[in-house]
Amino acid sequence: MSVAPAPVDESVVANLAATAHRIETTLKDLLPTSDGLDRPLFDAMRYATLNGGKRLRPYLSLAVSDLFGVPEERALRVAAAVEMLHCYSLVHDDLPAMDDDDLRRGQPTCHVAFDEATAILAGDALLTLAFDVLADPVTHDSAAVRIDLVRGLSGAAGAHGMVAGQMIDLAVEHRAVDVATIEHLQALKTGALITFSAESGAIVGEANNRDRAAIVAYGRDLGFAFQIIDDLLDAEGNEEEMGKAVGKDAEAGKATMVAVAGPDIARKRAEQLARQAIESLAGFGQPADTLRDVARFVVNRRT
Amino acid sequence: MSVAPAPVDESVVANLAATAHRIETTLKDLLPTSDGLDRPLFDAMRYATLNGGKRLRPYLSLAVSDLFGVPEERALRVAAAVEMLHCYSLVHDDLPAMDDDDLRRGQPTCHVAFDEATAILAGDALLTLAFDVLADPVTHDSAAVRIDLVRGLSGAAGAHGMVAGQMIDLAVEHRAVDVATIEHLQALKTGALITFSAESGAIVGEANNRDRAAIVAYGRDLGFAFQIIDDLLDAEGNEEEMGKAVGKDAEAGKATMVAVAGPDIARKRAEQLARQAIESLAGFGQPADTLRDVARFVVNRRT
Numbered sequence: 078m079s080v081a082p083a084p085v086d087e088s089v090v091a092n093l094a095a096t097a098h099r100i101e102t103t104l105k106d107l108l109p110t111s112d113g114l115d116r117p118l119f120d121a122m123r124y125a126t127l128n129g130g131k132r133l134r135p136y137l138s139l140a141v142s143d144l145f146g147v148p149e150e151r152a153l154r155v156a157a158a159v160e161m162l163h164c165y166s167l168v169h170d171d172l173p174a175m176d177d178d179d180l181r182r183g184q185p186t187c188h189v190a191f192d193e194a195t196a197i198l199a200g201d202a203l204l205t206l207a208f209d210v211l212a213d214p215v216t217h218d219s220a221a222v223r224i225d226l227v228r229g230l231s232g233a234a235g236a237h238g239m240v241a242g243q244m245i246d247l248a249v250e251h252r253a254v255d256v257a258t259i260e261h262l263q264a265l266k267t268g269a270l271i272t273f274s275a276e277s278g279a280i281v282g283e284a285n286n287r288d289r290a291a292i293v294a295y296g297r298d299l300g301f302a303f304q305i306i307d308d309l310l311d312a313e314g315n316e317e318e319m320g321k322a323v324g325k326d327a328e329a330g331k332a333t334m335v336a337v338a339g340p341d342i343a344r345k346r347a348e349q350l351a352r353q354a355i356e357s358l359a360g361f362g363q364p365a366d367t368l369r370d371v372a373r374f375v376v377n378r379r380t
Numbered sequence: 381m382s383v384a385p386a387p388v389d390e391s392v393v394a395n396l397a398a399t400a401h402r403i404e405t406t407l408k409d410l411l412p413t414s415d416g417l418d419r420p421l422f423d424a425m426r427y428a429t430l431n432g433g434k435r436l437r438p439y440l441s442l443a444v445s446d447l448f449g450v451p452e453e454r455a456l457r458v459a460a461a462v463e464m465l466h467c468y469s470l471v472h473d474d475l476p477a478m479d480d481d482d483l484r485r486g487q488p489t490c491h492v493a494f495d496e497a498t499a500i501l502a503g504d505a506l507l508t509l510a511f512d513v514l515a516d517p518v519t520h521d522s523a524a525v526r527i528d529l530v531r532g533l534s535g536a537a538g539a540h541g542m543v544a545g546q547m548i549d550l551a552v553e554h555r556a557v558d559v560a561t562i563e564h565l566q567a568l569k570t571g572a573l574i575t576f577s578a579e580s581g582a583i584v585g586e587a588n589n590r591d592r593a594a595i596v597a598y599g600r601d602l603g604f605a606f607q608i609i610d611d612l613l614d615a616e617g618n619e620e621e622m623g624k625a626v627g628k629d630a631e632a633g634k635a636t637m638v639a640v641a642g643p644d645i646a647r648k649r650a651e652q653l654a655r656q657a658i659e660s661l662a663g664f665g666q667p668a669d670t671l672r673d674v675a676r677f678v679v680n681r682r683t
Contacts, residue, residue, distance in 0.1 A: 109539050114561070115568075118539060118547040169504060174496035193477030194550055197500065198543050201472060204504065205538035208511050212530040220523040227515040227530050235508035236412050236421060240501050244421040247497055258417070265418075 089374040092367070096139060097132040100160060103153040107161075107210055121191045121199035122206075126164045129182050133303065133375075134274040135160045140367045141275050141292055145282025151216055155226065155281045158210040159274045162234055165203035166270070168196050170243060176329070204234070217281055225280045233273035242266025251330035259332050263304045264297075271300030275368075291357050295368065298354035303375045305347040308333035309340055310380065344376075351376045392677040395670070399442060400435040403463060406456040410464075410513055424494045424502035425509075429467040432485050436606065436678075437577040438463045443670045444578050444595055448585025454519055458529065458584045461513040462577045465537055468506035469573075471499050473546060479632070507537070520584055528583050536576035545569025554633035562635050566607045567600075574603030578671075594660050598671065601657035606678045608650040611636035612643055613683065647679075654679045 104126050111119045135156035142152035171178040171186040172193060179189050188196035210216065211226040232238055242265030249258065275296030279289040311326045312335045326333050334343045354372045358365040407429050414422045438459035445455035474481040474489040475496060482492050491499035513519065514529040535541055545568030552561065578599030582592040614629045615638045629636050637646045657675045661668040 114548040114551045115544040169500055197472055198547050202539040202543040204507060205534050209534035209538060212527050220527045224515050224523045224527050231508050231512035235512060236505040240505040241418040244501050245417040248417045
């Protein structure tokens with residue numbers, strides 16, 4: 078039996094839903110369309126991104142942008158780029174050669190709905206489009222700000238970030254690993270992009286170094302807490318509520334904090350990380366309440 | 381019988397070989413290494429990039445950089461980023477779900493030497509690293525120049541460039557297509573990145589708009605000529621000389637200029653494009669001779 082989580086803050090759920098809608102609208106505008114021979118590619122890119130989801134990463138990006146007074150149009154573009162990157166990673170992770178998942182957010186995964194070739198290409202194109210959106214002058218007048226966004230994303234997404242995390246995740250399947258390896262794996266696989274999601278708002282908001290470092294610390298702890306709870310929900314969750322197969326981590330021999338330390342210690346660790354994330358926001362006062370609410374939500378969520 | 385090509389200019393072959401060596405050294409420096417659990421990823425990235433090849437794209441980038449007096453360290457980084465992008469596209473194109481090729485440059489393809497999951501991730505990481513290298517301040521002091529490089533690459537590589545070309549290429553297999561469709565397909569699939577290879581040298585060299593447009597025109601014609609000859613060599617070539625399977629286009633029902641118009645018309649079109657590419661260089665005088673030699677080499681090459 079795990080420690081019972083606190084009740085979910087319904088105002089955060091409502092905020093997430095409202096933000097998800099704004100992000101979907103922005104994604105629809107940014108994603109290409111075609112009636113030509115390349116149409117399956119564009120359809121698959123839309124399918125992989127416009128299929129719901131919590132939109133935690135763009136929500137974080139937008140909330141931090143808001144804290145630094147970024148105009149909405151710019152903030153939404155940055156948040157959408159982060160979400161494209163996340164969606165590309167899901168499309169490739171779900172492929173038969175990788176995690177071989179057929180169901181995602183209650184729908185057939187991209188390679189099931191289309192085919193493997195189209196899914197690989199749609200992922201490649203989403204990854205590339207994320208950089209294109211960040212580099213576009215519409216995102217910010219300053220080339221220095223835009224290049225900072227591009228570097229942040231490439232660092233979080235690449236061979237020293239998300240892709241390395243996915244590699245390690247595959248490498249340690251069915252192998253005994255320690256907590257330190259799991260923390261390293263998760264810092265790369267999901268932590269780096271969640272951290273950048275928060276940081277991206279500080280970059281486009283031209284935050285000073287101290288504030289940016291505080292946001293990075295917040296994002297890092299939040300990202301790790303999020304992943305622990307994700308693994309707990311997979312271990313304990315209900316397939317219908319989750320909209321995806323559950324119990325898959327154990328079946329696949331995935332290295333998770335839950336598997337190694339057990340659900341009680343895992344939940345306590347997540348709660349400690351969420352408190353730590355909130356402490357990083359001390360300098361921002363009341364305007365950072367949205368971010369504090371997210372940290373609490375992340376550990377109390379049911380799906 | 382096709383029209384006999386002119387003799388190959390051996391000085392270009394020697395220049396290509398010397399440049400390939402410099403590019404390999406730069407790639408080795410830029411590619412990450414690891415003794416950790418992520419090592420297969422890094423090994424696969426190296427395997428996919430340090431395996432020879434003509435290095436036409438970085439050669440073009442370097443030759444144009446040279447024309448505009450770019451310091452070698454910067455020019456080599458830009459050229460290496462272009463080559464990383466090209467190598468990622470080969471790794472993904474060779475996958476079983478795509479062109480299903482086992483042999484590339486005389487060696488097992490990346491997914492054969494490693495496995496499919498590692499090959500997909502290595503491609504993703506190379507794509508991301510290309511952007512990272514271009515965005516790095518070491519590449520150029522000016523953020524405006526770097527963002528221009530990033531945008532150029534994302535445009536050439538993404539859903540309106542290379543990835544769209546690959547999608548169309550798969551979509552028209554075993555279907556009757558006209559010359560216009562083939563020109564459109566090839567402009568996207570290989571043309572966009574070859575054009576950007578040349579343009580990247582003009583960007584990092586801060587060329588004026590007129591010179592940059594001339595280089596783009598050159599790159600576009602050269603890229604198309606290159607692809608036609610590639611298809612001719614596949615149709616007529618020798619597997620041992622080519623280091624990869626030949627006759628595969630016809631077998632796979634690929635849409636090529638050779639298949640639609642026949643080898644004679646295809647070769648004449650390539651030669652016309654090469655002449656046109658050389659005409660675009662009229663304003664640069666003798667310093668552009670290297671680029672003129674490349675245009676001639678591209679249509680006269682045997683492998």
